[in-house]
Amino acid sequence: MLGLLIHVFLLSDVVSACPEDLNPLSLDPPMVVEQFGREYMVNCTSKTNDHEGMYWYDETGNSDLENERNFLAKSVSLSNWNVTATCKIKLKSSLECSRDVEITVYKNPDVVTLHPINPENTMVEGKQYELLCDIASVAPVRNLSVTWYKDEQIVKTSYFTNTTKIPLNVSSILPVTMSRGKNEVKFRCEAQLDFKDQSPVSSDIIKVFMHYAPEFNNKTSDVLNVQEGANVTLNCEADGNPAPVYYWNSGEGMATYNLTIAKVHADVTYNCTAANSLGIITKEIHVNVMKTLTTPTAVMTTPDASAPKEDLCPITLTPDTLVVRFGDSARVNCSTLTPEFGMGWEAVIGGTPITDSSFVTWEVEKLEIWKPEPLCFINLNHTQCTVKPAIIVYKLPDSVSVSAVVPGPMVEGNEYQLRCDIFNVAPRQNVTVKWYQGSENVAIHTFNDTMNNSSPLGNVSHTWKLMAGRDNHGKHFTCKAELYLGPQGPKPIPTVTSDSYTAVVYYKPVRGACQSHFAGVERNFSVNMLSCQVDGNPAPTIYWSYQGKQINASEPLTRSQSGIYTAEMKNHLGSINTSVDITVEYGPIFTCNDYYEVEENDEPQRVMCEAQGIPTPNITWFKGGQKMGSLVHWTKGDSGKYLLEASNKHGTVNHTLHLNVSYAPTFKQQNEKMGMKEISMGGNVTFECHAEGNPAPEIHWHFTHADNVFVTTWGSHMTITIREATSTNAGDYICVATNKVGNATRSFTLKIQGEISEWWKFPLIVLIIISILIIIIVIIIVLYKKSKKYGQYSFINANNGQLIPLNGMSTGNKV
Numbered sequence: 001m002l003g004l005l006i007h008v009f010l011l012s013d014v015v016s017a018c019p020e021d022l023n024p025l026s027l028d029p030p031m032v033v034e035q036f037g038r039e040y041m042v043n044c045t046s047k048t049n050d051h052e053g054m055y056w057y058d059e060t061g062n063s064d065l066e067n068e069r070n071f072l073a074k075s076v077s078l079s080n081w082n083v084t085a086t087c088k089i090k091l092k093s094s095l096e097c098s099r100d101v102e103i104t105v106y107k108n109p110d111v112v113t114l115h116p117i118n119p120e121n122t123m124v125e126g127k128q129y130e131l132l133c134d135i136a137s138v139a140p141v142r143n144l145s146v147t148w149y150k151d152e153q154i155v156k157t158s159y160f161t162n163t164t165k166i167p168l169n170v171s172s173i174l175p176v177t178m179s180r181g182k183n184e185v186k187f188r189c190e191a192q193l194d195f196k197d198q199s200p201v202s203s204d205i206i207k208v209f210m211h212y213a214p215e216f217n218n219k220t221s222d223v224l225n226v227q228e229g230a231n232v233t234l235n236c237e238a239d240g241n242p243a244p245v246y247y248w249n250s251g252e253g254m255a256t257y258n259l260t261i262a263k264v265h266a267d268v269t270y271n272c273t274a275a276n277s278l279g280i281i282t283k284e285i286h287v288n289v290m291k292t293l294t295t296p297t298a299v300m301t302t303p304d305a306s307a308p309k310e311d312l313c314p315i316t317l318t319p320d321t322l323v324v325r326f327g328d329s330a331r332v333n334c335s336t337l338t339p340e341f342g343m344g345w346e347a348v349i350g351g352t353p354i355t356d357s358s359f360v361t362w363e364v365e366k367l368e369i370w371k372p373e374p375l376c377f378i379n380l381n382h383t384q385c386t387v388k389p390a391i392i393v394y395k396l397p398d399s400v401s402v403s404a405v406v407p408g409p410m411v412e413g414n415e416y417q418l419r420c421d422i423f424n425v426a427p428r429q430n431v432t433v434k435w436y437q438g439s440e441n442v443a444i445h446t447f448n449d450t451m452n453n454s455s456p457l458g459n460v461s462h463t464w465k466l467m468a469g470r471d472n473h474g475k476h477f478t479c480k481a482e483l484y485l486g487p488q489g490p491k492p493i494p495t496v497t498s499d500s501y502t503a504v505v506y507y508k509p510v511r512g513a514c515q516s517h518f519a520g521v522e523r524n525f526s527v528n529m530l531s532c533q534v535d536g537n538p539a540p541t542i543y544w545s546y547q548g549k550q551i552n553a554s555e556p557l558t559r560s561q562s563g564i565y566t567a568e569m570k571n572h573l574g575s576i577n578t579s580v581d582i583t584v585e586y587g588p589i590f591t592c593n594d595y596y597e598v599e600e601n602d603e604p605q606r607v608m609c610e611a612q613g614i615p616t617p618n619i620t621w622f623k624g625g626q627k628m629g630s631l632v633h634w635t636k637g638d639s640g641k642y643l644l645e646a647s648n649k650h651g652t653v654n655h656t657l658h659l660n661v662s663y664a665p666t667f668k669q670q671n672e673k674m675g676m677k678e679i680s681m682g683g684n685v686t687f688e689c690h691a692e693g694n695p696a697p698e699i700h701w702h703f704t705h706a707d708n709v710f711v712t713t714w715g716s717h718m719t720i721t722i723r724e725a726t727s728t729n730a731g732d733y734i735c736v737a738t739n740k741v742g743n744a745t746r747s748f749t750l751k752i753q754g755e756i757s758e759w760w761k762f763p764l765i766v767l768i769i770i771s772i773l774i775i776i777i778v779i780i781i782v783l784y785k786k787s788k789k790y791g792q793y794s795f796i797n798a799n800n801g802q803l804i805p806l807n808g809m810s811t812g813n814k815v
Helices: 002-016 761-788
Strands: 025-028 031-035 039-046 051-058 071-077 086-091 096-100 102-106 111-116 122-124 128-138 144-150 153-159 168-177 184-193 206-216 223-227 232-235 238-241 245-248 258-261 268-276 279-290 316-318 321-325 330-335 343-346 352-355 359-364 375-380 383-387 390-394 399-404 415-425 431-437 440-446 458-467 476-483 495-497 505-513 517-521 533-537 541-546 563-571 574-590 595-599 611-614 618-623 640-648 651-667 676-680 685-694 698-702 709-714 717-722 731-738 743-753 795-797 803-805
Touching: 025 086, 025 096, 031 039, 039 051, 039 086, 051 071, 111 184, 111 206, 111 399, 128 144, 128 184, 144 168, 153 168, 168 184, 206 268, 206 279, 206 399, 223 232, 232 279, 238 268, 258 268, 321 330, 343 359, 352 359, 399 476, 399 495, 415 431, 415 476, 431 458, 440 458, 505 563, 505 574, 533 563, 574 640, 574 651, 611 640, 651 731, 651 743, 676 685, 685 698, 685 731, 685 743, 698 717
Parallel strands: 031 102, 122 206, 223 279, 321 390, 517 574, 595 651, 676 743
Antiparallel strands: 025 039, 039 071, 051 086, 086 096, 111 128, 128 168, 144 153, 144 184, 184 206, 206 238, 232 258, 245 268, 268 279, 316 330, 330 359, 343 352, 343 375, 375 383, 399 415, 415 458, 431 440, 431 476, 476 495, 505 533, 541 563, 563 574, 574 611, 618 640, 640 651, 651 685, 685 717, 698 731, 709 717, 731 743, 795 803
């Protein structure tokens, strides 16, 4: 039994469904893809006119049923993420068919930000890291793709399966494993909706620096054979990032990978160590000296402990302080006035042999050690004195970058930190960091008292605290690394500026304002067309309410919907409300009848034919094509056909009405001789009664009927004709005309000449009346007296058995 019921239910559902081959509807366009907040027009057409009605259905309900058209247009407002629109048609066979508009509402991302999940911008070789691409407030995410770029080459594309229609915040992760070969790599991510003509939204570029331990390049062999007394340069160049620091012979001095030895006389072994923060490697280089037949005659004297102080040493250095960029050439002149036993330069690189000249130059074509510390010496009588120039070797940063310590959008009222990373700079203690918001300098920090490490080359960082506020949203923050190297330093001061960091600050809606009063045109205006200014991030969504109920803001308003509307402007951090007084204007429309009936002398206001409309329409009356002026009262001549024209700024309409002015009857003939008519006995006479009125009056005659009196009626005209008049025809003839407004009376008196005078009739009538009155009085008296013989008596028995009445005064004690 249950299976049978299920089968019947399924069959009934099949019958009610609309087969595709019977569906006469088509949509243009069938699919809508548009940005949130806009409007789109969709046309629905039926192939047949044989139907019982077409209508649109959406989330707010049904539109009016149209049964005389095969075309319906609808303006679809995309201010609702779940907007729908369905065109429906009722066919004659009680079958209903429909077509759904495929609607996709989209919103491009507010912002796309890229940052490492590990807050460091440096990566170590062989270790996996993750970069995070955050896409804020995008919809629908199922149509979103995120493309990753490494040095502008696509390395990954991400897609999303979430079918939610409302805007979401989503993220994509890129795993990164770096290998040596390139110390700096640029990454960015790009978010794009896969709709036509949509431009991608790209993040800022971040630079990732690859760090790896040193590794020797083996540009020189481990064993060198040189002639005795010759100069030799040793090389232990290593590849590493950060750039390795080199130590020769167990840390005796710090140099680059090149070490120049002047006048080698004996075999020697040097140890070269290359080190950075990720590793240390060491290499031995053996120098074998090949003896020659002759030896140099020059002998270097050894200074004793009593060597004079530098300020007494007769040596002049030019310049005495040298600031040189790492890798550039360097030159210092050393001169004296007393070159008695020779002078020269002792240096790890750029040293010179003893010379009898009074002028000797320390010169390096490419200075690649951080602390060269050359000494200019002069041999005096049994002593040697030296002077060392002050040499500052500097290097501009490889890069300067700004990032948030905590990645992602900021929230107003919370404190955040921005970090400025300066990579591979020397000397670090000479770095000054300057923070800028736009072009405004907001903070300065120097490192001169914070560097305890003896190595001048390295990375430095500084964090700056920011109290996030709405004024910071969208602002660009940069940091500048300046190297102040003293008065002898380069001018202008060497400076490297970071790329800008764009702050994304979320804050609740504020300053929500719409027009306080607005007038829109009926069916052409909806509340989502109002210009409302609201500041908030993420961008607030506006929800409209009317009379305490939330409404579809895209639905056109009608004349009955004027009033106060409330807008709630809301994001996930808060909401604010504002109100708008909306007046829905519309063109004139007459709300009156086609026919009116008034009475004469009524005021024109009695014709209640008004036109509704906002603004209030002006009404003009026309009769017979002529414009009418103002009226005080209606008159009987005002009946007729009128054209009424009502107009305001939204249009003009006409209305035709018929006016019927009712009035009481009036007689057309004039009474003559005060209504008296005298004829001879046997003569003929006619009395006419002709009255007019609206409505047409009814006429009645009041007279003494006789055989020779004839009544004739046509329309509102009634006559009495008396033929061969006799004395009995004499008397009054009264004509009464009546309609619903009133009545009128006209009387005639007919006198017959030659009849007997009847003056005596009046006294006779009086005498008869008096006689009747006397008779009535006599009868009353007789009846009264007779009634006195009857009454209530008391009786007593006589001795003879008879009853004897007592008189009225008897007490009953006497017989």
